Amino acid sequence: MKTMMSKPVRVIVLAFSVFATFNAKSAESFGGGDVKKGNLSISVSDKGVIDAVSVNGIRILGTNGGISTSGSPKDEWQPWCPQMWGRDIKVEKTDTADCTTITTTGVMKPKDVEGQNNFKTVIKVYADKIVFTAKIDTSVKDLWKRCGGSFRLDAANFANAKFRADGGEWKDVPEARGNRNLLWPENAAVLDVKGGKYLATFKFDGIKTHFFDERKGEKPVLMLEYNSPQQEFSDERGNKNYGAEFSVTVSLKEDK
Numbered sequence: 001m002k003t004m005m006s007k008p009v010r011v012i013v014l015a016f017s018v019f020a021t022f023n024a025k026s027a028e029s030f031g032g033g034d035v036k037k038g039n040l041s042i043s044v045s046d047k048g049v050i051d052a053v054s055v056n057g058i059r060i061l062g063t064n065g066g067i068s069t070s071g072s073p074k075d076e077w078q079p080w081c082p083q084m085w086g087r088d089i090k091v092e093k094t095d096t097a098d099c100t101t102i103t104t105t106g107v108m109k110p111k112d113v114e115g116q117n118n119f120k121t122v123i124k125v126y127a128d129k130i131v132f133t134a135k136i137d138t139s140v141k142d143l144w145k146r147c148g149g150s151f152r153l154d155a156a157n158f159a160n161a162k163f164r165a166d167g168g169e170w171k172d173v174p175e176a177r178g179n180r181n182l183l184w185p186e187n188a189a190v191l192d193v194k195g196g197k198y199l200a201t202f203k204f205d206g207i208k209t210h211f212f213d214e215r216k217g218e219k220p221v222l223m224l225e226y227n228s229p230q231q232e233f234s235d236e237r238g239n240k241n242y243g244a245e246f247s248v249t250v251s252l253k254e255d256k
């Protein structure tokens with residue numbers, strides 16, 4: 001009886017494997033461009049950096065050069081080293097029916113310090129969300145003070161904006177514009193922002209975000225800035241490495 005029951009299971013597994021093979025394309029080199037799933041589309045640079053995210057063709061947010069490191073043993077904030085300055089960059093794209101994956105690897109070397117970082121980012125684009133993961137590591141302890149990135153919501157598309165942190169109460173973005181962290185003194189693992197006709201939700205894992213009012217500039221934005229201090233990791237042989245690892249899930253939609 002056991003033998004008879006096990007045969008159909010093998011057939012099902014084989015059929016699933018064949019189905020998956022025909023529905024997933026192998027990774028191909030990607031030189032940058034647009035990726036679209038449903039109403040959601042993103043523009044990615046040749047360095048694997050998210051330049052813009054749009055809903056139904058309307059630009060909603062961008063980033064500031066991808067992930068970055070900042071600080072050194074000599075200075076709290078300098079040098080700043082973004083992904084867009086990276087070297088030996090390799091970007092690949094993989095398509096399936098429900099998701100496009102963009103994987104980027106390379107090296108980031110901060111100026112005027114001895115040492116460099118290896119990094120890997122993965123962008124998964126679905127019809128209703130983007131999942132972004134990043135890992136950066138170096139053999140040099142204290143090569144940098146913090147690693148992270150930012151998302152910049154176009155303020156023009158978030159009129160009379162409201163926000164809430166970690167599922168709390170909705171709060172108004174004050175009418176008086178100013179360069180300040182609206183979450184001070186706390187950071188958030190989940191941040192919702194709505195205004196005009198859009199709702200944006202950011203869920204962070206392994207890192208938390210600030211929320212800055214940056215509407216005074218030539219390109220007024222509401223900016224999420226997230227960063228993590230350098231952490232120590234050990235492999236199975238006890239070798240130490242230093243870096244950071246985190247992910248962000250971004251959901252964008254029209255708030256009807």
